[in-house]
Amino acid sequence: MITLLATAAPAAGALARPVAQAGAQAGAHAPATPGLFGAFMALVLVLGLILGLAWLLRRLPGGFRPAEGLRVVGSLALGAKERVMVVEVGGRQLLLGVTPAGISLLHDLPEPLPPVEPPRLPNLKNLPNFAQLLSQRLRKDS
Incomplete structure (x- = not known):
């Protein structure tokens, strides 16, 4: 049995070499990953698709438009x-x-509600001085 294994081992090694070489050659023909230009073009394509679908949804009847009146x-x-x-x-x-x-x-x-005034940002010129407020607060606490 040992002699059988000893004679089969070199034959198996000889068979494995062409398979390994064929695998290396097959990998040489694999497509390359897209470069920076390909990635940029894919991004432009996706953005164009999004904008095209948004335009199409606005044109469809009953799309995302508010009801008139x-x-x-x-x-x-x-x-x-x-x-x-x-x-x-x-x-x-x-x-x-x-x-x-x-x-x-x-x-x-019977009569419409009064319009709600939109919230306003505070006027930065009318804000109190933080340093003065802090010093006043510290004087009161001590």
């Missing part, structure tokens, strides 16, 4: 899934109750 004036969350909303439709303002079970008309407002 319908505007949400205000909304207040009452619970996890319950809300009260004021919606303006054709110059009228309606108070709606929105729940998972449905939407109910609560009240037809």
Whole structure:
């Protein structure tokens, strides 16, 4: 049995060499990874695809456009899934109750709600001096 293994070992080694050489040659024909230009072109293609789909969604009927003549004036969350909303439709303002079970008309407002003033950033010139406030606070505490 040992003699059989000894005679089979050189034959197996001779068979393995052409396979190893063929594998090296096969790897030489493998496609190279894309370079920087290829990566840039792929990025341009993806961005173009995103912009094209956004344009297409705007053109479809019922896309992501707000309904004309319908505007949400205000909304207040009452619970996890319950809300009260004021919606303006054709110059009228309606108070709606929105729940998972449905939407109910609560009240037809006789006069529109006053417009809400958007939040303003503070004027940096009118802010108090931090150093003076700190020194005043330190004097009061001691």
